[in-house]
Amino acid sequence: MATQVQYTRLGGPEVLEVVEVPDPQPPAGGVVVAVRAAGVNPIDGKLRSGVRPSPPITEPRVPGSDAAGVVVAVGEGVDDWREGDEVVVRNARGAYTTHLVAGASQLVRKPAGVTWEQAAAIGVPVGTAYQALISLGVVDGTTLLIHGGSGSVGRAAIQLARRLGATVVATAxxxxxxxxxxxGAHPVAYGPGLVDRLREAAPRGYDLILDAVGTDEALNASFELVDDRSRIGTIVAGPRAAELGIRAWGGGNPIPMTPTENALRDDAYAIALDLIAAGEFEVDIARTFPLREAAEAARLVESGHPGGKVLLLP
Ligand SMILES: NC(=O)c1ccc[n+]([C@@H]2O[C@H](COP(=O)([O-])OP(=O)(O)OC[C@H]3O[C@@H](n4cnc5c(N)ncnc54)[C@H](OP(=O)(O)O)[C@@H]3O)[C@@H](O)[C@H]2O)c1
Structure with a gap:
């Protein structure tokens, strides 16, 4: 039997239940991965609580988009993957499980020098950070402000922006x-007086701003710091982006991401895995939980201050 975490109604972390289900079989063109680590992302809680609208629940929903593990069964027509292969699953559907079904095209090989925790931590956060920086146009010499620099997205964005040659100021x-x-960032505390502190941190001003927080404070500070709002991008305040005149990628933006933006997120897996294996990119793990403590893990992420990546270890 497999164990999975699921919910059948919207609500707080308490609606998460741990259930036993029959072992899944690999579909044609797909595999079953024995999950070693699964990332807990803020979007999991937003969907579960209904903060982010989703279609009515007609069958149990298993949260989670980020997983890493070992291929344990291979479906018909899959030539490139074998039992025992160590993989990261891109855009997983229902990662809070011991046994995850995935298409062969979703798999990325995990280098030996990358831990299961690191491998499961990169998907949503690093993909988002990488795509947002490239889409914003961060290059060598850019002065970049990141709102939410201490989040998993923010920590990745700081490191990637520094590699691109940017000067980074980040709130936390x-x-x-x-x-x-x-x-590699110049940290600034958010809260009253934010704009003054941000001006002091970059006296010559900011070229680009990445908002990974979405608060009125972060958005209003951004509007005081740059005139051209196309130089501000958000990954949280998507529903308000058009009205505010800023750019947005996901985060509730009614305009879907472009194929190019999605491709950048996919590219980020191999880039991050290679950098981690080379010791050139760090993933801060705040805490790991057994799968059956998924509700506790959700509470920590939904506190808004997890202090790094939160992972489930089935
Ligand atoms: N659009 C997308 O595709 C996409 C993808 C990934 C994530 N996201 C969204 O991006 C956000 C960040 O994700 P994450 O995984 O990095 O989250 P996370 O690891 O849980 O970090 C949360 C961050 O929010 C900061 N924060 C909390 N309250 C704040 C406040 N009042 N003002 C300023 N900062 C505050 C925290 O700073 P301190 O702990 O230092 O206080 C921390 O840096 C989430 O809303 C998530 O849903 C969107």
Whole structure:
């Protein structure tokens, strides 16, 4: 039997149930992956609570888009993957499980030098960070502001932007400042007086702003710091982006991402895995939980201050 975490009605973390289900069989063109680690992302809670609208629930929903594990069964027509292969699953559907069904085209090989936790931590956060930076146009010499620099997206964005040659100022709670400095950013506390502190941190101003928080404070500060709103991109305030005149990728934006933007997110897996294996990219793990404690893991992420990546280890 497989174990999975599911919900059948919208609500808080308490609607998550741990259930036993028959072992899934690999479909034609797909595989079954024994999950070693699954990433918990804020979107999982937004969908489960109904903050992010989704179609009516007609069957149990298993959360989770990020997983890494071992191929344990291979379906007909799959030539490139074998039992025992260590993989990351791109855009997983229902990663909070011991046994995940995935299409062969969703698999990316996990290098030996990357841990299961690291491998499961990169998908949504690093893909989003990489795509947003490239779409915004971050290049060598850019002065970039990141709202939410201490989140999993923010920590990835700081490192990737530094590699592109940008100067990075990033907002975070003071407890995270030392870490953000080590990752290469100039940290600034959010809260009253934010705009003054941000001006002081970059006296010559900002070229581009990535909003990974979506608060009025972050958006209003951005409007004071740059005149041309096309230089501001959000991954959270998607529903308001058109009205505000800023760019948005996902995050509730009614305009879907372009094929190019989706391709950038897919490209990020191999880029991040290679960098991690080479010791040139760091993933901060806040805490891991057994699968059966998924509700606790959700509570930590939904506190808004997990302090790094939260993972489930089936
Ligand atoms: N559009 C997309 O495709 C996409 C993809 C990934 C994520 N997202 C969204 O992006 C956001 C960040 O994701 P994540 O995975 O990085 O989250 P995370 O790891 O849970 O981090 C949350 C971040 O929010 C910061 N924060 C909390 N309250 C704040 C406030 N009042 N003002 C300023 N910052 C505050 C925290 O800073 P401190 O802990 O330092 O206080 C922390 O940096 C989430 O809303 C998520 O849903 C969107």
């Amino acid at each position: 709670s003071p407890a995270n400042h030392e870490r953000l400095r080590a990752l």
